Amino acid sequence: MRSDNKLRRSVLLRSGAAALLVAGIGAGVASAAQTVTLTETGSTLLYPLFNIWVPHFEKAHPGIRVTTQGTGSGTGIAQAIKGLVQIGASDAYMSNGQLKQNPGILNIPLAISAQSINYNIPGLNGHHLVFSGPVLADIYSGKITNWDSPAIAKLNPGVKLPNHKIIPVHRTDGSGDTFIFSQYLSFSTPEWNSKVGYGTSISWPAVQGGLGAQGNPGMVEALKGNKFSIAYVGVSFTKQIDAAKLGTAKLVNRAGKALLPTASTISAAAAALGDKTPADERISLVFAPGANSYPIINYEYAIVNKKQPNKATADAVKTLLTWASNEGNSEQYLKQVHFKALPKKIRELSAKQIAQIGS
Template sequence: MSLKRVFKQSALRVAMIGVISGAALGAAGLAEAGSVSILETGSSLLYPLFNLWQPVYTKENPGVQLTTASTGSGTGQAQSMQGLAQIGASDAYLSGAQMKQHPSMLNIPMAISSQMVNYNVPGLNGDHLKLSGPVLADIYAGKVTMWNDPAIAKMNPGVKLPAHKIVAIHRTDGSGDTFIFTQYLSDSTPWWSDKYSYGTSVSWAPVQGNIGAVGNPGMVDALKNNPYSVAYIGVSFKKQIMDDHLGEARIENKAGHFVLPEIRNVKAAAAAMVPKTPADQRISLIFAPGAESYPIINYEYALVDSHQPSAEMSAALKKLLSWAISSNGGNAEHFMKSVNFVALPPSVVKQSTAQIDKIHA
């Protein structure tokens, strides 16, 4: 399916979905529901978007108290499954084992994001160094330890790389960013898949000098404060990376091209993968085919229990989530641009709407 077909379908189709959902929610008498408190917690990559949504949505819906918290995708997953939070924000969908234990959980895409690979190499932060999955795997496994290693030099001809040790920074909390980064390493590097695999937490190689950090803010701080370091960071923190004058790498995609996480490259990858999205929307968008495809993109998920304790909570969640995925609401261009996300294409809006409709008391 072409990029144009996936992302530029009629605005009328999206509008009709919004009208249908709005009518259904109106029929539920949500306006009369009274005050409802909703807790969203989890992904530090998705948090900036929820944080932008919160004041806008609560102003329009004064009967809803929406609290947002950046705790990491692992916590978002756990607290939503345990019923401690109404919405678990996660860059990672729930695993088959988790769904078997909690079959009433829904994995609902809110937007499409990407992940940067950033570095702090004095004198080279403006050059967009090229890095590949196999080289990043070697760096995080302690096999490539110097910036002027022949494997890095080969990808960056003409660049004077420093003879300095690489400081690899990883997340220590349960993280969807770790999930998608290690998924890219697994998909591009077979030995990594065999030895480390992927997940919200992995057993990192014990490499002397490497650093652990909590959340995307912690990753940015660690990168800024440690020259010659490298880190994987969610694209919603791109402004901080730019403000701190840190480097952003071109990453090798499945076609062997080195690309940046620019919107057109994220859309190219999404166009290749979105048509494969199943009804339950649990899918990896990593390492998409295509010459322009950026290799580390993903759905940002709201994890919600389909069975809610009251009709009021059920109706409030359905209204909030329907607003969040609407092009006239949370998926509006100004929200997406603020966090460098891509809005859901109409086909995914339709699937997410079908999932939201499953929420009940």
């Protein structure tokens, strides 16, 4: 009898352990099911900031995981439209034509950024050469071919410019950096606007010796590897530009003043056009009015579909974008990539757009 009782107790204990094990497995499955993974891809200018943001965001929101890729703004927009990713990062807003074909897509600013013009000229990389939109347009269209061109010399009196061919470098991938650079050329140079125009991808004029590169990392590498080259690079790569001891230009703005991309000149340009930002937040901040406005700045956009596949994903996307445009806009994050925070009014517009996301 005592032996039977022991046997029954043993069976009960084993059954209880099995039940606990099954419950534990079930809890693990439930826990895994509660974790939502979001994919962000696109802008190589915004990519460094996302990589700074993600660990802090995930720590505050343990049920959400975010993967990031720097593939270029064109890819970010395209994959967000196709539903292949939840967030397409872009330095460029979608065109009217794109939005007409895809009315369910939102363009939501996350921060304010800028672009620098950089060069690799032996002996002059420590000097801030001055360039204007028309001079850069002539360089990238092949009309100005030498560094000691009279047009460049006129902007840089007293500087001994080398008698050497210029190597202009442009992006080969669909790029928001190309979008804002070509806008600067278009807005300042009517001939470029009529013959080439602007976009994330454009038909670059054939220039002997010109080079193509992918992403901002590729632009920096092209500059480093080619003396007498010039390129446009997002300011989030300032550390790499400085480490390579490359030159950074002053650009002539709409008021005719030559400026570097600094916190104050970027903020001045943003302030000049911020009040003109429409409800859908698609606006160019390039070539803004004002004596202290740096001429190539932009909103960094999250391209997002209003309709997500399910409520959990929609809620996670809203949580991430709300965090990025508020807590993520703090100086501790933005200063690392030389970005500026969104003004209160723009954050309010973004909040209204984020509220439209659902399943």
